[in-house]
Amino acid sequence: MEPERIKHFRERLKELRLEIKEHLETSKDSSSAVKLDTSIGRLSRMDAMQDQQMALELRRRRENQLLRIQSAFERMSLGTYGICIACKEPIPEARLELSPDAATCVKCSGR
Numbered sequence: 710m711e712p713e714r715i716k717h718f719r720e721r722l723k724e725l726r727l728e729i730k731e732h733l734e735t736s737k738d739s740s741s742a743v744k745l746d747t748s749i750g751r752l753s754r755m756d757a758m759q760d761q762q763m764a765l766e767l768r769r770r771r772e773n774q775l776l777r778i779q780s781a782f783e784r785m786s787l788g789t790y791g792i793c794i795a796c797k798e799p800i801p802e803a804r805l806e807l808s809p810d811a812a813t814c815v816k817c818s819g820r
Contacts, residue, residue, distance in 0.1 A: 710790065710791040710799075714791075714802070715785055715790060715791075718781075718785075718790065718791075718805055718809050719782070719785060721806075721809045722778050722781055722782065722809050722810065725774075725778060725809065725810070726775065726778045729771050729774055729775055729778075730775070732771060733768065733771055733772070736764065736767075736768060774810060777810040777812065778809075778810045780810070780812060781809065781810045781811075781812070784812070791805060793812070793813045793814040793817050794812045794813055794817075795813050795814075795817035795820065796813075796814065796816070796817050798814055799814075800813070800814050801814070801815075
Protein backbone atom coordinates (compact mmCIF):
# COMPACT_ATOMS: atom_id res chain seq x y z
CA MET A 710 0.00 0.00 0.00
CA GLU A 711 1.27 3.48 -0.87
CA PRO A 712 2.60 5.70 1.93
CA GLU A 713 -0.09 8.37 1.37
CA ARG A 714 -2.84 5.73 1.78
CA ILE A 715 -1.17 4.51 4.98
CA LYS A 716 -1.10 8.11 6.22
CA HIS A 717 -4.81 8.46 5.39
CA PHE A 718 -5.69 5.31 7.35
CA ARG A 719 -3.40 6.32 10.23
CA GLU A 720 -5.38 9.57 10.56
CA ARG A 721 -8.69 7.69 10.39
CA LEU A 722 -7.51 5.34 13.13
CA LYS A 723 -6.37 8.25 15.32
CA GLU A 724 -9.78 9.92 14.96
CA LEU A 725 -11.59 6.65 15.70
CA ARG A 726 -9.41 6.01 18.76
CA LEU A 727 -10.11 9.51 20.10
CA GLU A 728 -13.86 9.11 19.52
CA ILE A 729 -13.92 5.76 21.34
CA LYS A 730 -11.88 7.05 24.28
CA GLU A 731 -14.20 10.04 24.64
CA HIS A 732 -17.23 7.74 24.53
CA LEU A 733 -15.72 5.45 27.17
CA GLU A 734 -14.92 8.41 29.40
CA THR A 735 -18.42 9.91 29.16
CA SER A 736 -20.17 6.57 29.60
CA LYS A 737 -18.19 5.51 32.66
CA ASP A 738 -21.14 6.05 35.00
CA SER A 739 -23.72 4.31 32.82
CA SER A 740 -22.24 0.91 33.59
CA SER A 741 -22.53 1.30 37.35
CA ALA A 742 -24.52 -1.22 39.34
CA VAL A 743 -28.30 -1.14 39.29
CA LYS A 744 -29.79 -0.22 42.63
CA LEU A 745 -32.38 -2.78 43.59
CA ASP A 746 -34.81 -0.31 45.08
CA THR A 747 -37.91 -2.07 46.38
CA SER A 748 -40.04 0.98 45.67
CA ILE A 749 -39.87 0.43 41.92
CA GLY A 750 -41.68 -2.39 40.19
CA ARG A 751 -40.23 -5.67 39.03
CA LEU A 752 -40.45 -4.69 35.34
CA SER A 753 -38.71 -1.38 35.98
CA ARG A 754 -35.87 -3.21 37.73
CA MET A 755 -35.66 -5.68 34.84
CA ASP A 756 -35.52 -2.79 32.36
CA ALA A 757 -32.78 -1.12 34.40
CA MET A 758 -30.80 -4.36 34.57
CA GLN A 759 -31.19 -4.88 30.82
CA ASP A 760 -30.05 -1.30 30.14
CA GLN A 761 -27.04 -1.86 32.37
CA GLN A 762 -26.10 -5.08 30.55
CA MET A 763 -26.44 -3.37 27.17
CA ALA A 764 -24.19 -0.52 28.35
CA LEU A 765 -21.60 -3.01 29.65
CA GLU A 766 -21.62 -4.91 26.36
CA LEU A 767 -21.21 -1.70 24.35
CA ARG A 768 -18.31 -0.72 26.59
CA ARG A 769 -16.69 -4.16 26.12
CA ARG A 770 -17.02 -3.85 22.33
CA ARG A 771 -15.49 -0.37 22.37
CA GLU A 772 -12.57 -1.59 24.50
CA ASN A 773 -12.02 -4.47 22.05
CA GLN A 774 -12.09 -2.01 19.18
CA LEU A 775 -9.34 0.01 20.89
CA LEU A 776 -7.24 -3.17 20.97
CA ARG A 777 -7.88 -3.72 17.25
CA ILE A 778 -6.86 -0.12 16.54
CA GLN A 779 -3.62 -0.58 18.49
CA SER A 780 -2.98 -3.76 16.50
CA ALA A 781 -3.55 -1.83 13.25
CA PHE A 782 -0.94 0.75 14.31
CA GLU A 783 1.50 -2.08 15.03
CA ARG A 784 0.83 -3.62 11.60
CA MET A 785 1.50 -0.21 10.04
CA SER A 786 4.88 0.01 11.75
CA LEU A 787 5.70 -3.53 10.57
CA GLY A 788 4.59 -2.77 7.01
CA THR A 789 1.83 -5.38 7.04
CA TYR A 790 -1.19 -3.08 7.35
CA GLY A 791 -3.77 -3.83 4.66
CA ILE A 792 -2.68 -7.46 4.36
CA CYS A 793 -5.06 -10.14 5.66
CA ILE A 794 -3.50 -11.87 8.66
CA ALA A 795 -5.15 -15.17 7.67
CA CYS A 796 -4.64 -15.57 3.90
CA LYS A 797 -1.92 -12.91 3.39
CA GLU A 798 -3.89 -11.34 0.50
CA PRO A 799 -4.46 -7.55 0.32
CA ILE A 800 -7.56 -6.28 2.13
CA PRO A 801 -9.67 -4.19 -0.28
CA GLU A 802 -9.39 -0.48 0.49
CA ALA A 803 -13.19 -0.21 0.52
CA ARG A 804 -13.19 -2.55 3.54
CA LEU A 805 -10.48 -0.50 5.23
CA GLU A 806 -12.48 2.69 4.59
CA LEU A 807 -15.44 1.17 6.45
CA SER A 808 -13.37 -0.49 9.13
CA PRO A 809 -9.79 0.82 9.26
CA ASP A 810 -8.99 -1.57 12.12
CA ALA A 811 -9.83 -4.65 10.00
CA ALA A 812 -7.14 -7.32 10.16
CA THR A 813 -8.76 -9.78 7.76
CA CYS A 814 -10.42 -9.71 4.37
CA VAL A 815 -14.17 -10.35 4.15
CA LYS A 816 -13.63 -13.97 3.09
CA CYS A 817 -11.43 -14.76 6.10
CA SER A 818 -13.52 -12.80 8.60
CA GLY A 819 -16.32 -15.36 8.26
CA ARG A 820 -14.12 -18.27 9.27
